[in-house]
Amino acid sequence: MLKVFRGPNIFVYNIMYVFNALALGQYFYSLLIGNKKRRMVILLVTVPLIYYIINNVVFGGEEVFDSLGYVFSSIAIVIMIFVFFSQILANVSEERLSMNFNFWYVASQLIYQLGAFIVFLTFNYLTKKILTADYSRENRAVLTKLWGLHNVLLFLSALLTIFGVIWISFHKKSRSS
């Protein structure tokens, strides 16, 4: 028999930004060329990690969405994305950018991280406001819709990655035939 977990699932959300930052940090570490850029990636990934340890491990954390952690993680990822883009512009290769999978994936991450930035930034504030002021069905629906916007952005970013994969394989096939 499967046991259904009925406790608060907020810890999953709150650990997600750390995993996100670590995984993308590893990805950008392999993508960026030069020790200076790689040291910067390590530094950027360290910020949300340290914040998480201090906020959740040392101080126990809150049982609400951790906006600050997500904001740190988003800023770190967006900076890494811009560094990657500057690397692309500095080293123009003969290959078209649209034929580079990394470009599509990083572009989709930019759409998600930048598009959902304000949702991340305000979600903690709005949750607390509704919890303390008026915990009505309508207000909770507003929160759900706001998180829905985040989900749409995540879906859009996934679509962009898939589009990139299809675009590359289509052009490779038409070039070879």
Add this chain to the structure above:
Amino acid sequence: MDILSQEITIILVGSFFFLLVAVGIIVLLLIYQKRQLQFILEKQELSNQFQKELLTTRLEAQEETLNQLSREMHDNVGQLLSSAKLLIGVTRRALAAPMEELQLAEETVSKAITELRSMSKSLSRDWLEKFNFIENLNAEADRINASRELEMTIQHPEVIHLPSERQLVLFRIVQEAFQNSLKHGKAEQIKIAVAQSDGQVHVVIEDNGMGFNVADTSRLGVGMINIKNRAQLLGGSAQWQSSGSGTSVTVRIPTLELIA
């Protein structure tokens, strides 16, 4: 509730703005990279064109030198040899009992004149342009075989479909290749095979000389560079294979129709 609605509207507008910024950055990046790429390709194209023009000019200068050399050989050295032959003849006829050596000298000079004329022809662009590649190749083989220093055999189709100016450049390539076999390879036999297929003319020049190390590019001779340059000028290629028992050069030249 009104304040909450206002805040949600601000969040939505802000998110949309940030999303637009992200899309804008991606589109700008794609456009910028496309333009950069176009610029690089144009630069490369210009550089290639310049190299090609440089190569054409150099080969034209070489061709002009060969033409002048051919004229000099025919008009000056040829005339001197003819005069010498005439004088020997006059002297021989003037003597009551001419020496046998005088007749031998007259025959030798006569042979030298024939040899000089055929060499002059093989160097002259104006002469070569009167014939096609196969005819010139056969004439060259006859000239080489007449000297008995080397045995040259040719396999070829009836005709090859290549514009006349390209045929001349191809002939110069073959000339350069067997000069290499003769001078550096000390070859005694040369086989030339000409074929045309898939919009390309293939010429394989094979000798039984001492060969050389193909991988050692530092020892690339002027002859080999000339062959490569000429093949490149025609949009083709030249490849060498060599061992202790001989060398073979494979030249591939596309027909003009294919390039166009």
